[in-house]
Amino acid sequence: MAGRLATPRQSWRDVVLEAKDAPERVPRVYTRLAPVYEAWARATESKSRRRVLELASVRPGEDVLEVATGTGVQLVRLARANLGGRTVGVEISEGMLAQTRRRLERAGLTEEVEVIEGSALELPIEDESVDLLVNGYMLDLLPRDDIPGALAEFKRVLRPRGRLVLSNMTKGERRRHRIWDWAYGRGLVLTANCRGVLAAPVLRELNFVGVSREYLSQMLFPTEIVTAHKEGR
Numbered sequence: 001m002a003g004r005l006a007t008p009r010q011s012w013r014d015v016v017l018e019a020k021d022a023p024e025r026v027p028r029v030y031t032r033l034a035p036v037y038e039a040w041a042r043a044t045e046s047k048s049r050r051r052v053l054e055l056a057s058v059r060p061g062e063d064v065l066e067v068a069t070g071t072g073v074q075l076v077r078l079a080r081a082n083l084g085g086r087t088v089g090v091e092i093s094e095g096m097l098a099q100t101r102r103r104l105e106r107a108g109l110t111e112e113v114e115v116i117e118g119s120a121l122e123l124p125i126e127d128e129s130v131d132l133l134v135n136g137y138m139l140d141l142l143p144r145d146d147i148p149g150a151l152a153e154f155k156r157v158l159r160p161r162g163r164l165v166l167s168n169m170t171k172g173e174r175r176r177h178r179i180w181d182w183a184y185g186r187g188l189v190l191t192a193n194c195r196g197v198l199a200a201p202v203l204r205e206l207n208f209v210g211v212s213r214e215y216l217s218q219m220l221f222p223t224e225i226v227t228a229h230k231e232g233r
């Protein structure tokens, strides 16, 4: 099962491996990884980060939220594209928050961008206040049962017609891209604790509209980029 995409008769729950790490451990793990995380991300995620920005097509003056800012690379890019708008980042790990804040300082963006410590499962953000929500490589860390909860929370904060751009480690679509999930299934955690997930079927279950998915790989690491928006006039 581990290497396969869901067939029409299967649920995403049948093919996505269960998360190995307890969610309460994740912030500590990422605080430990924070000083070295960017080297991994550059090697495996730089292509997808660029594509996410293209698909996000930020319109200056928007309310933009990034959830799970990590080292802050994408948050800086979003803020630069969102001149005159409001850009906010939410992140759960203290170590990653410190990286984000440092990067914003170096970019001279501390006044323009607000960074909040918080969880995707209970966002410290008002209902229907966000035009664009970006989230990268976080759903692939959550227990299966928390994935719909996080996406429902994203939906709560989006305005009607608000846009969502997700990137996740996903199920490998070529044999050699499955090496990471193969290792994860055998207890070899090589991927900063993430495993392949499928967000599009969950978004459809939650009645997001215009759900669309692209697949890409970098260093054999399989990524999905999923875009959708909240229903509304």
Ligand SMILES: C[S@@+](CC[C@H](N)C(=O)[O-])C[C@H]1O[C@@H](n2cnc3c(N)ncnc32)[C@H](O)[C@@H]1O
Residues within 6 Å of the ligand: 026, 027, 030, 041, 045, 067, 068, 069, 070, 071, 090, 091, 092, 093, 096, 118, 119, 120, 121, 135, 136, 137, 138, 141, 192, 194
């Ligand atoms: C693999 S890193 C990705 C970071 C960044 N989005 C990127 O693409 O470089 C995953 C990030 O998700 C954060 N995270 C994990 N669970 C979270 C949660 N429930 N709420 C907010 N952030 C979370 C981690 O602390 C970590 O910074």
